[in-house]
Amino acid sequence: MSSFLALLQRELRAYFVSPLAWAVSTFFLFVQGLSFLMIVSFLSDPRAAGEVTPFVILFTSFFFWITLIFVTPMITMRLVSEERRSGTLEILLTSPLSETQMVLAKFCAAMIFWCFLWLPTVLYPLIIERYSDVDWGPVSSGYLGVLGLGSMFLAVGLFGSSFAKNQIVAAAATFAMMMVFFLVPWFGSLATGETLQLVFGYADLLSHMEDFSKGIVDSRRLVYYLTTTALFLFLTVRAVEAKKWR
Amino acid sequence: MIEARGLTRRFGDLTAVRDVSFQVEDGEILGLLGPNGAGKTTTLRMLTGFLPPTDGSVTIAGHDLLDEPAVARRELGYLPENVALYPEMRVAEYLAFRARLARLPGRERQPAIDRAISGCLLGEVKDQIIGTLSKGYRQRVGLAAAILHGPKVLILDEPTVGLDPKQIISIRELIRDLGRERTLILSTHILPEVEQLCQRVLIIDRGRVIAEGTPAELQGHSDLSPELVVTLVASDGTGADAIEALTALEGMQHVSADGSVTGRFRARHVRDADPRESVFRLAVERGWTLLEMSQRRPSLEELFVQLTTAQGEPTEPAGALSQGSSEGVASETEPSDEVEPTDDVEPANAEKGEDPQ
Numbered sequence: 001m002s003s004f005l006a007l008l009q010r011e012l013r014a015y016f017v018s019p020l021a022w023a024v025s026t027f028f029l030f031v032q033g034l035s036f037l038m039i040v041s042f043l044s045d046p047r048a049a050g051e052v053t054p055f056v057i058l059f060t061s062f063f064f065w066i067t068l069i070f071v072t073p074m075i076t077m078r079l080v081s082e083e084r085r086s087g088t089l090e091i092l093l094t095s096p097l098s099e100t101q102m103v104l105a106k107f108c109a110a111m112i113f114w115c116f117l118w119l120p121t122v123l124y125p126l127i128i129e130r131y132s133d134v135d136w137g138p139v140s141s142g143y144l145g146v147l148g149l150g151s152m153f154l155a156v157g158l159f160g161s162s163f164a165k166n167q168i169v170a171a172a173a174t175f176a177m178m179m180v181f182f183l184v185p186w187f188g189s190l191a192t193g194e195t196l197q198l199v200f201g202y203a204d205l206l207s208h209m210e211d212f213s214k215g216i217v218d219s220r221r222l223v224y225y226l227t228t229t230a231l232f233l234f235l236t237v238r239a240v241e242a243k244k245w246r
Numbered sequence: 247m248i249e250a251r252g253l254t255r256r257f258g259d260l261t262a263v264r265d266v267s268f269q270v271e272d273g274e275i276l277g278l279l280g281p282n283g284a285g286k287t288t289t290l291r292m293l294t295g296f297l298p299p300t301d302g303s304v305t306i307a308g309h310d311l312l313d314e315p316a317v318a319r320r321e322l323g324y325l326p327e328n329v330a331l332y333p334e335m336r337v338a339e340y341l342a343f344r345a346r347l348a349r350l351p352g353r354e355r356q357p358a359i360d361r362a363i364s365g366c367l368l369g370e371v372k373d374q375i376i377g378t379l380s381k382g383y384r385q386r387v388g389l390a391a392a393i394l395h396g397p398k399v400l401i402l403d404e405p406t407v408g409l410d411p412k413q414i415i416s417i418r419e420l421i422r423d424l425g426r427e428r429t430l431i432l433s434t435h436i437l438p439e440v441e442q443l444c445q446r447v448l449i450i451d452r453g454r455v456i457a458e459g460t461p462a463e464l465q466g467h468s469d470l471s472p473e474l475v476v477t478l479v480a481s482d483g484t485g486a487d488a489i490e491a492l493t494a495l496e497g498m499q500h501v502s503a504d505g506s507v508t509g510r511f512r513a514r515h516v517r518d519a520d521p522r523e524s525v526f527r528l529a530v531e532r533g534w535t536l537l538e539m540s541q542r543r544p545s546l547e548e549l550f551v552q553l554t555t556a557q558g559e560p561t562e563p564a565g566a567l568s569q570g571s572s573e574g575v576a577s578e579t580e581p582s583d584e585v586e587p588t589d590d591v592e593p594a595n596a597e598k599g600e601d602p603q
Contacts, residue, residue, distance in 0.1 A: 006346030010332070017334045087330030091391075094294040094324045095347045096316045244297055 003097040004105050011079070011109030021113070024074050028067055028117050035063045036124050043132060053135050055125060059142040059213035060206070068149060073174040075113055076157025077167045079106045080240065085165050093244075103158065103236045110154045118146055138215035145212030148225035149205065153178055155232035162239040181205060247271055248399045248429050252302035253292050255285075262288045264453045265302070270446075272398070275425040277444030278433040281554050285453040286433040287327055290403050293431065294324045307398045320349065323397035327404050329388035333377030337368055337387055340376060341394060348395035362390035366420060382413035389417070393424060400424060402432040406439060418443060437547045447546075451554045465543045471499055471517055476525060477510040477538035491532065495524045509537070 015021045038061065039054045058064065083089040092102055125134045153174075160174035161167075181203070188200025201207075208221050248270050255263040263285040270276045280286050291297040293304055295311045295318070304311040309318040332340060341362060345355040363372050366386040371379060376387060385405065392400060405421060406414045421443055424430060434440060440447050441461050449457040449464075457464055480488060492501045492511060497519025504510035515521050522539060529536045 002349050003347045006343055010335075010343050014332070014334060086332075087326055087328060088332060090291075090294075090296050090326045091324070091330060091344075092347070094296050094319060094322065095344075096319045096349050097347060098316065 003095060004101045007092070007097065007102060007105040008109050011106055012112060015075075015109065015113050018078075020074065020078075024071055025117055028071055029120060031063045031067050032058075032121050032124075035061055036121075038063075039124065039128070043128070053138045053214070054128070055134075055139050055142060056210070056213040058121065058124065059145060060209050064209070065206075068153065069175070069178060071117065072114070072150065072153040073157050073160070073171040073178070075110050076154055076161050076174065077171040078161065079110065079158055080162040080236070081164045081167050081170045084243075089240075093240075099237050099240050103162075103233055103240065107155060107158055107233055107236075110158065111151060114150045114154060115147075118143070135215070138213055141215050141217050142209075142213040144217065144222075145209050148222055149209070151229045152181075152225045152232075155229040155236070156181075159232045159236045159239065162236045163243070247307055248293065248431065249305045250289075250293060250302065251304075253289065253299050253304070254301040255288050255292060255297060256300045262453050263292070263299075263450075266448075266450070266453075266455055267302075268448060268455070268458070270399075270429045270431060272429050273426060274446060275421070275430045275432065275444045277440040277447045278431060278450060279435065279437070279440055279447055279550065280433075280450035281435060284450045284554075286435075286450055287403055288453075289450065290324075290401055290431070290433055293401055294322060295319060320395065321398045323392035323395070323400040325385075325388045325392045325400075325402045325405055327407075329384055331376045331384060331387060331391075333375070335376055336373055337376060337379070338363070338372040340387065341391055344391040345394050350395050358394050358396070362394045365393070365423075366390040367416070382409050382417075385409060385413070385417060386420075389420065397428065399429045400431070402430070404434055405432055406434070406436065437545070437550060441546055449550065449553055456553050457549075461546055464549055465546060471514045472541060472543050474513040474515060474521060474525065475504070475510065475538065475540050475542065476513060476536070477507060478529060478534040478536050479509055480532070480534050488534070491528055492525065495521050495528065497521050 035058050038057050042054045042057060080089070083092065093099070097105075125136070125139050128134055156177050157170075157174040160177060161170040164170035164173060182205060184200055185204035185206070188197050188204070191197050191200060202220065203224065208218075211218060211221075250269070251267050253263055253266040254261065266285075266289055268276070278286050278289065288297065292299045292302075293306075293311075295304070295315055298312065304318075306318040307321040309321065311318045332343075335343065338359065341359045342355065345358055350358055363369055366389055368383070368386055368390055371383055376384065379387065385408075389402070389405065392402070402421065406417050409417060418439065421430070421432065425443070432443070445460060447457075447459065447461055447464060448455055476492070478488065488509075488511065489501050489503060492498060492513055497515045498521060499514045499516060501511055501513040504512050513521070513525075520541075522541065525539060526536065528534075
């Protein structure tokens with residue numbers, strides 16, 4: 001446990017001393033700021049429908065998907081590939097730390113950084129609350145979706161990083177894998193047969209976030225995120241182990 | 247104590263290491279010697295568990311590396327080739343990280359870090375960022391991190407490569423100190439390093455062990471004949487008849503003039519013969535003034551070149567040597583006094599100054 005915490009702490013520190021992390025969070029907050037602008041202009045529009053919560057925008061707009069797609073690979077791309085390139089992986093793998101612990105520590109660090117990025121956006125509903133009513137139910141379920149999708153894509157990114165020696169290759173591979181997740185519902189629309197369409201429909205991430213932002217928490221979706229996260233973390237461990245054999 | 251049995255490692259069709267076995271006891275320093283690409287790093291990586299062997303096993307302080315990796319790794323300190331460190335961390339901070347990574351209990355951490363810092367002479371840079379350190383300091387940080395948790399077995403992959411001569415001397419002293427109480431394995435292609443540090447040497451070429459023994463044993467059992475360096479001033483000023491006269495002496499094989507100094511000759515003679523007396527008598531007889539006469543065993547360097555360039559039939563020199571080293575153990579006590587004096591003569595030799603560093 002002590003070696004797990006040691007690595008987790010080191011990873012977190014590495015995020016906050018690297019200029020990349022600050023560039024990423026600047027980009028992130030800029031884009032989320034645009035979301036906030038949209039929320040405010042929505043609220044000040046007298047024609048807006050009363051029953052829709054404006055925070056749907058925060059979790060389903062174009063800006064949300066842009067940050068998810070661009071920011072998660074940037075968080076994860078250096079995690080394993082950098083250690084492999086510099087040779088420090090050799091130190092980690094010859095220490096009493098197991099491969100699984102190593103991968104989990106890196107994933108946890110990425111997850112904490114993801115939360116750190118989203119933390120300032122909690123200010124948006126807090127600010128709005130001073131001038132208008134905020135329904136905290138849909139807001140918190142929206143954040144649940146952020147955590148779920150985030151963990152899934154961070155795991156995918158960690159896997160991408162585990163087989164590439166170069167960070168850019170890692171990010172590109174992650175990007176390609178993420179695209180597959182978004183293309184799944186499109187496959188569904190091509191599929192013939194009701195069952196197939198239904199199955200592919202379940203995996204439609206855009207509709208997931210729409211529901212989460214409206215306060216609908218479907219446990220099947222959470223299970224989907226968790227199992228996908230677990231699968232990719234498992235694949236990462238295997239990839240790290242397999243590299244030793246080749 | 248570390249034991250390797252039948253270590254073999256294949257990368258696809260390439261066999262990088264083939265059936266390497268050895269055992270190193272506490273307090274012993276084993277040198278792994280070989281040309282670049284001989285399989286030294288692959289062997290060390292298998293010993294540390296970074297690379298699993300295709301075949302064979304490693305036992306560290308009684309724990310099998312594959313069966314009980316966590317326990318075995320705790321007894322292991324490893325300095326990889328090209329010392330990999332996290333450049334953004336400070337020295338003390340990095341050592342603290344490594345202490346926790348090695349699962350050192352909380353209250354033992356600070357004393358261990360202090361000990362490693364003073365042992366590796368890192369006091370003045372302990373608050374510096376690693377990325378700003380010179381190569382020598384980085385090497386020492388790597389070494390400090392490797393010994394931090396008091397491992398019983400220490401494995402160093404080319405610990406002095408890329409250092410300046412002063413740094414090399416200090417690192418070697420440190421290694422010698424470290425080797426007193428633990429099992430130490432180091433790889434290198436620098437021969438004087440092996441002669442100075444190691445009690446035992448394993449010469450590896452193309453993935454196989456081609457020779458094993460103490461540096462003295464290896465020198466004593468090489469096929470190369472010993473050499474006598476003679477410098478003389480002949481009153482009549484001719485060198486040609488000196489070669490002839492020296493060659494005529496009993497036990498002489500080949501005499502040649504040394505190009506660098508007039509009047510210096512290099513005389514190879516059969517291993518059992520000691521022609522020094524007859525050379526002296528010859529000089530008196532001819533009226534030569536003898537300026538220098540020193541005997542030198544073939545250096546590890548020559549042996550190394552001879553062994554590693556024996557292309558084509560690798561079985562032949564290997565066979566000859568394994569025979570030689572088994573003999574060497576039996577006769578170890580006797581020839582030791584024959585080897586010692588040669589070392590004393592050694593400084594007189596110009597060859598000594600040509601340390602590859």
